[in-house]
Amino acid sequence: MKVSTGIKNLDSIMGGGFLERSFNLVYGGGGTGKTLFTLNFLLKGAEEGKHVIYVTLEESWDDITRKLPQGMKDRLEKVKDRFHYLDFGSMRPVLGREVLKSDVLLEAITSSIVVHNISLAGLDGIAPISLYYENEKKIRSVIFDISQSLKSYGVTTIFTSEEINGVSRYGVEEYVSDSVIRLIYTGRFRRLQILKTRGSDFVGGLHGFEISTDGLRVYPRVLFSEGKHEIKEESLGIPKLDNMLGVIYSGDVTLLSGPPGTGKYLFGVQFIKSSCAHGKKGVYISFEENSAKIKKRLQDMGENLKNCRVIYIDALEMDMYRLLWVIRDRLKDADRVVFHGINVLSKRDEYPDFVHSLLNYTRRNGIGSMVIYTIPGIIGTNTIGDENVVYMSDNIIRVLFAEINGELKKVLVIIKTHSPTHERGLVEYRLGKRGVIIVGKIEELEGIMSGTPSKQMEIRKRVEKFFK
Numbered sequence: 035m036k037v038s039t040g041i042k043n044l045d046s047i048m049g050g051g052f053l054e055r056s057f058n059l060v061y062g063g064g065g066t067g068k069t070l071f072t073l074n075f076l077l078k079g080a081e082e083g084k085h086v087i088y089v090t091l092e093e094s095w096d097d098i099t100r101k102l103p104q105g106m107k108d109r110l111e112k113v114k115d116r117f118h119y120l121d122f123g124s125m126r127p128v129l130g131r132e133v134l135k136s137d138v139l140l141e142a143i144t145s146s147i148v149v150h151n152i153s154l155a156g157l158d159g160i161a162p163i164s165l166y167y168e169n170e171k172k173i174r175s176v177i178f179d180i181s182q183s184l185k186s187y188g189v190t191t192i193f194t195s196e197e198i199n200g201v202s203r204y205g206v207e208e209y210v211s212d213s214v215i216r217l218i219y220t221g222r223f224r225r226l227q228i229l230k231t232r233g234s235d236f237v238g239g240l241h242g243f244e245i246s247t248d249g250l251r252v253y254p255r256v257l258f259s260e261g262k263h264e265i266k267e268e269s270l271g272i273p274k275l276d277n278m279l280g281v282i283y284s285g286d287v288t289l290l291s292g293p294p295g296t297g298k299y300l301f302g303v304q305f306i307k308s309s310c311a312h313g314k315k316g317v318y319i320s321f322e323e324n325s326a327k328i329k330k331r332l333q334d335m336g337e338n339l340k341n342c343r344v345i346y347i348d349a350l351e352m353d354m355y356r357l358l359w360v361i362r363d364r365l366k367d368a369d370r371v372v373f374h375g376i377n378v379l380s381k382r383d384e385y386p387d388f389v390h391s392l393l394n395y396t397r398r399n400g401i402g403s404m405v406i407y408t409i410p411g412i413i414g415t416n417t418i419g420d421e422n423v424v425y426m427s428d429n430i431i432r433v434l435f436a437e438i439n440g441e442l443k444k445v446l447v448i449i450k451t452h453s454p455t456h457e458r459g460l461v462e463y464r465l466g467k468r469g470v471i472i473v474g475k476i477e478e479l480e481g482i483m484s485g486t487p488s489k490q491m492e493i494r495k496r497v498e499k500f501f502k
């Protein structure tokens with residue numbers, strides 16, 4: 035049997051939660067959320083009808099409740115009949131530090147457990163207990179005694195400790211703990227790491243962690259897929275382009291990259307339109323502020339597009355792991371999605387994780403995605419995007435400008451698809467009122483990828499003919 039941590043997404047990345055009758059460590063620097071984590075765990079238990087006890091060893095109960103976010107205060111008020119506490123933080127100055135001797139402490143806790151029929155406990159801040167004991171071995175045995183005693187009463191416990199140089203304060207708490215969770219504040223975002231769980235596997239690495247007024251939330255660094263989908267043949271919404279690609283499948287990731295001004299968004303608009311015009315849900319997510327233009331273009335196309343969603347996300351200040359879960363919510367029931375301007379996020383540390391998790395999610399759930407990637411520069415260049423998106427893409431299309439007969443034309447080249455017989459030549463396209471117009475293959479010119487093509491090939495052919 036598992037006991038919920040009180041944080042929904044946390045249970046799912048640690049095998050369902052804490053073991054019943056277990057002793058669990060939460061450690062981290064000051065202000066990382068240890069106290070709120072403990073209280074959140076107990077509040078959830080009390081809301082489910084359990085009797086719980088919070089034991090504060092450092093701070094006084096008054097101080098803690100005064101600082102509590104309003105939403106958590108309200109929650110506490112509703113369950114106060116089942117929420118018990120022992121305030122050693124206030125007793126210590128009055129009764130002297132003797133009150134924190136482990137046998138005195140244990141006596142107080144266990145008698146409360148019996149009296150109130152407690153099933154969950156929180157011991158917040160164990161530092162004061164260890165003031166009595168001269169060495170690590172002794173501290174370890176004291177913590178061990180406490181853990182055994184609480185377990186023998188059937189109680190599931192969280193205890194907290196400070197972090198020093200990356201490990202919990204005494205470096206011994208981990209040994210007696212059934213699970214270990216570390217909380218981190220990077221200076222910008224909060225992170226949570228699971229270091230150990232007994233009796234189940236867990237998802238390693240740093241996960242997003244948020245404190246909000248009504249409680250805590252974890253944003254795992256990976257999205258869980260919702261199940262298998264049947265692979266079908268699909269379309270990009272531009273029939274001529276589909277033919278040139280050969281074949282595309284549901285759940286494919288299609289990368290479309292190129293410089294600004296090449297009308298990449300119009301490919302995106304057509305891609306989702308071909309889904310939402312048929313009663314399915316298509317979502318256009320832009321990380322660049324161009325959603326008005328995109329909406330207008332969809333309207334101009336004039337069909338019944340009530341299932342099309344255009345969303346602008348200002349992601350620059352957002353925790354990328356939170357963003358991952360925000361996007362997941364937006365993709366509920368979606369069939370296709372466009373991610374426009376994902377490159378604005380490419381400098382963030384979590385970007386590789388983000389791209390991998392997001393595109394794995396869409397692929398596994400059969401949501402076709404088009405990743406629109408803006409590449410600086412106008413003419414030529416041989417880049418197609420960063421290694422993360424390139425690696426995750428099934429189809430890659432590069433658009434560019436080329437000067438042909440003194441005119442700047444838009445061309446595309448198909449770099450990669452599932453089909454070995456895809457079009458390999460350069461294809462001119464135009465932007466029309468109702469979408470992208472594929473003009474056709476450009477023959478007899480070479481060097482277009484450099485941006486300044488020449489008719490070398492044609493001249494060579496004529497010369498060869500002449501000498502024959």
Ligand SMILES: Nc1ncnc2c1ncn2[C@@H]1O[C@H](COP(=O)(O)OP(=O)(O)O)[C@@H](O)[C@H]1O
Nearest residue numbers: 063064065066067068069070071103245246247
């Ligand atoms: N309503 C709130 N919204 C967001 N953050 C909050 C809120 N209330 C408190 N915090 C943050 O919670 C942290 C304090 O958490 P706490 O559990 O007391 O930390 P610890 O016990 O690890 O020292 C502080 O960083 C504070 O900024």
Ligand SMILES: [Mg+2]
Nearest residue numbers: 068069158159
């Ligand atoms: Mg605290």
